[in-house]
Amino acid sequence: EKENKSSDIKLIESNSQKIKTLYAKLETLKKTIDDIVLRSQSAVSTYLTKEEAAKLRLSELEILKNIPERNSQEWLQFIKSGKAYKSLLTEEAEICPYCRQDLKNDALAIVHGYASFLANSAQTEFDTASTVVKNLLQELTQITVQIEISTDIIPKLSEKNEEDQKSLKEIFDEIIVDVTEKKDSLKTCLEKKTKIKIEDFSIEVEGLITELKNIETEFNESLKSLKSSDSERQEAVKGINEIIADLEDKKVISKKKDIIKKYFKDEEIMGTMDYVASTINTTPLSVLCGKATDELVTEDFRNNFIKELKELEKEHLPVEIPKGSVRKGKNKTRKQIKGHELKAILSEGEQKAVALALFLAEISKDANSSPLILDDPVNSLDHQVIDVLAKKLIQISSERQTIIFTHNKLFYDSLVHWASNLKNEQNQRTHHLCKNYNGGCNANGSHVYSFKIERISLLETGKVISKSQESSKFYLEKIEKDLQGDYTPSSIASDLKSTIEYYIDEKILNNQRLIKDYGNKQSIKWDQLKKLNPDEMVIDKLKEYWDLLSSRGSHLSANSMENPIPLEKFTEIIDFLKK
Structure with a gap:
């Protein structure tokens, strides 16, 4: 309707x-x-x-x-x-x-x-x-x-x-x-x-x-009536959705009533336990923790730390791991350089590299193979360290499930590179980048999957798609499907801009990414570079469409709201990108 x-x-x-x-x-x-x-x-x-x-x-x-x-x-x-x-x-x-x-x-x-x-x-x-x-x-x-x-x-x-x-x-x-x-x-x-x-x-x-002016007035009155009824319908739907949301909340609370009661009872018990714990003498416990630290932070662990620091190309940093402090039964492992705190000497990137080396040293001797989850671990790191870390994480994924979230293009490209090129001592690939998500994969070695979280609209994010599926063809098929339903011009414009980006990479750059984006320079496809010969008319047309999609499409502005891109123009751009 x-x-x-x-x-x-x-x-x-x-x-x-x-x-x-x-x-x-x-x-x-x-x-x-x-x-x-x-x-x-x-x-x-x-x-x-x-x-x-x-x-x-x-x-x-x-x-x-x-x-x-x-x-x-x-x-x-x-x-x-x-x-x-x-x-x-x-x-x-x-x-x-x-x-x-x-x-x-x-x-x-x-x-x-x-x-x-x-x-x-x-x-x-x-x-x-x-x-x-x-x-x-x-x-x-x-x-x-x-x-x-x-x-x-x-x-x-x-x-x-x-x-x-x-x-x-x-x-x-x-x-x-x-x-x-x-x-x-x-x-x-x-x-x-x-x-x-x-x-x-x-x-x-x-x-x-x-x-003729009377007919125009008649049309405008009909238009006003339609828009008014549509606005009223939207308000009614909004009101109903609010009622439904309120009922859903009550339904959830009703189902979890016993859990909520138990939570408050547990909170009361925890409060009592905290009070009792505060009255306990922690000195004997602190002495025992200190002794355990001396036994755990062994020379083997320190050597592993130095090894990881070297692999991250930060072996020039003379970092020491002295005996940690114990207070109230809680142990803290410190890192220093000749008695000085790291923050007083090292840059943020160097501090992050030291922390990663310590973390990698800890999990290298950890018998527990629990999944490893990292969220953008490369902030403030230089590109050499990023590439080394990407290789190290791919190696670790052979022994334990590893999940990585990142917004860093350079880090992502390094992960993809090592997922396809890491080899063992027999010169055999140890991993592969899976493309057949739904049908399964029979290739040998560890499986590496790549996903992208797509923005659905200006205020909605969360649709997960296969990163390996992304291409100009993928976006064109998606756009044509979206145009058959209830679409928003801004979402179509945004997808068309993504299509143009992949079109440039596939048709003009022969699947070459910019060299500055490569973590490993050996990945440059030199033979494909020889074939680059762009048509200036095509470039001009792509720029024309890009500017149009930006000013009246994907960017929220008075122009895009009052003068949105019509369906005929979207169709024209799609036909051009299909050539």
């Missing part, structure tokens, strides 16, 4: 926008036609006035009265061409530029008449008016009358009411025909220089525009 309502909202929003676009185009068309009609009326009127003035001036020149067709455009063009040609010559004015004979008497007088006629401002103004009419005629031919209507709103415009049997679509078609005819009529007026009456070219679109 939620998905259907979301689709209805999108459809109504789209149709409302298309109605608005349609009447905006009608308004623009009317404004364009009204404007050119007004200017054409003025231009033709001016043309006729200037033409009459030019003819009057011509009649005033007595010498030119006997020239045949002197009012024609051909004659006017003839004398203008003669003047232009004469301006190129250098000989005396009394020579005819055409026949090259001397001009005498009447012939000379006619030439002077031509010059007087062309010098007249009435003729110049007439020429200017002619140019204006010509330009308007060209502008008119470039005006497009046809307006395309989206097929999505044609059914709505084709509806008929009881009062008027004509649908809005029919009225629209009639208006377009009327505008076309008036455009042709205006063209004829400009060509023949006939007077133009503005009322003859009036276009009646106000009624249709009003009806």
Whole structure:
């Protein structure tokens, strides 16, 4: 139901926008036609006035009265061409530029008449008016009358009411025909220089525009109603969920009532025991713990510590493990350098390396093979120590189950490297990185599994997926599946950005990670590097999509909320990344 309502909202929003676009185009068309009609009326009127003035001036020149067709455009063009040609010559004015004979008497007088006629401002103004009419005629031919209507709103415009049997679509078609005819009529007026009456070219679109705006209002009201009901539904669901959560809490408390009672009873007993313990003399116990420490922290343990420190490439640190202190029956093992506390001398990274060496020395002699769990053990360590620690933990995983959580890319890459490349004295691989999670694995050696905790949304994290499955294909299949259901644009945008990252690694870098991210430089695939030859157009397109997904998708902003990426754009990006 939620998905259907979301689709209805999108459809109504789209149709409302298309109605608005349609009447905006009608308004623009009317404004364009009204404007050119007004200017054409003025231009033709001016043309006729200037033409009459030019003819009057011509009649005033007595010498030119006997020239045949002197009012024609051909004659006017003839004398203008003669003047232009004469301006190129250098000989005396009394020579005819055409026949090259001397001009005498009447012939000379006619030439002077031509010059007087062309010098007249009435003729110049007439020429200017002619140019204006010509330009308007060209502008008119470039005006497009046809307006395309989206097929999505044609059914709505084709509806008929009881009062008027004509649908809005029919009225629209009639208006377009009327505008076309008036455009042709205006063209004829400009060509023949006939007077133009503005009322003859009036276009009646106000009624249709009003009806279209009414439809837009109707759509917007429906949209408002849908969104309001959806908001009310969400509030109701929220209220019901709160009630359910409260009932679930009561259900859990009811089931664990006896456990809770026992907890408070145990707390009371523990309080009594703590009081009794505080009154006991701990000196004999402290003496006994000190004796046990001397026996446990043996020379063998110290040697193991030094060995682990050396493997972590910190053997240059002269760390001592003196006899620990015992207070109130509790033993503490201290580490120092020539009587000084480590914190006063070593950096944070060196302190962490010493602590890891001590820890590794302890578990190396521990007969108990309980699982080992580490949470980001590489903070403040340099990359050499990180790689050594990764190798050491893979070795330990042969004897006990080892679980490691990390956000450190370099540490993760080192673990993956040693999981696939660690070998024994017989040069046989001791571990392998499992890819067949569900079907099992028959490979020899210890199994190493790699998982990733995926962010579901901005506020939700916790979906566990196989790290080895990650690829551009994996994300594309995931996105296409998500788009079939109730998705959020931000989650799709985030997954598409991950797809682009893997696309770059697979298609452009030939599965090469950046060299600076490698813990072991021997992993560089040199033959693949030779094949790198990226298409600049592909790079530009990837950047365009990346910027779009960042500004209007994965990053929460006013732009992403008010102008989210549409489904069509997501589909376009997916199709590009599939190539």
